[in-house]
Amino acid sequence: MAVRRLNHAVLWIRDIDRSVEFYREVLGFGVDHLMPGRAAFLSAPGSDNDHDLGLFAIGADAPGPEQGRVGLYHLAWEVGTLGELAALGHRLAERGSLVGSTDHLVSKSFYAKDPDGNEFELMWRVPKADWPAADSAARPGPLDLAAAIDRWGSDLATGAAAGSAT
Numbered sequence: 746m747a748v749r750r751l752n753h754a755v756l757w758i759r760d761i762d763r764s765v766e767f768y769r770e771v772l773g774f775g776v777d778h779l780m781p782g783r784a785a786f787l788s789a790p791g792s793d794n795d796h797d798l799g800l801f802a803i804g805a806d807a808p809g810p811e812q813g814r815v816g817l818y819h820l821a822w823e824v825g826t827l828g829e830l831a832a833l834g835h836r837l838a839e840r841g842s843l844v845g846s847t848d849h850l851v852s853k854s855f856y857a858k859d860p861d862g863n864e865f866e867l868m869w870r871v872p873k874a875d876w877p878a879a880d881s882a883a884r885p886g887p888l889d890l891a892a893a894i895d896r897w898g899s900d901l902a903t904g905a906a907a908g909s910a911t
Contacts, residue, residue, distance in 0.1 A: 754820050755799035758861045759807050761785050764800050767860050771836055772822065774798060789822070809862040819856065819864040828899030830855065830869045831890055846888035851876045853893050870904035872897070
């Protein structure tokens, strides 16, 4: 047997209200279940999961994630189109949450941190026909989102989004 995909992620956070507001306002998650002050379960729009993200509060004084220590580096949330990626990147930059971007050749990505310092990636999957050959010397580099939009357009749905479109 093999694992099919990641069903959901669960994060330790400091403050439920602050984190729920961030994931709702920035990523458009909906609240499925809220246990005030203790926990929240959220889902991405159109998700078939009972939740995609669980948040458990451990207190305002809890230490945050530390780069270079054992633990989770980041989660990657896939968006459907480059237009959505661009809009989310703008929203993250406005909030001061955006920490980087990369052209992975097979995906275009923004990296950001939530209010507790948990890092996540927002990525758009390049159409598989446009992936570099396995023996290619091409390497990930800086993201040129305008060039990607010029090439594929802002509305081309790929990955899971393309499979669910009818």
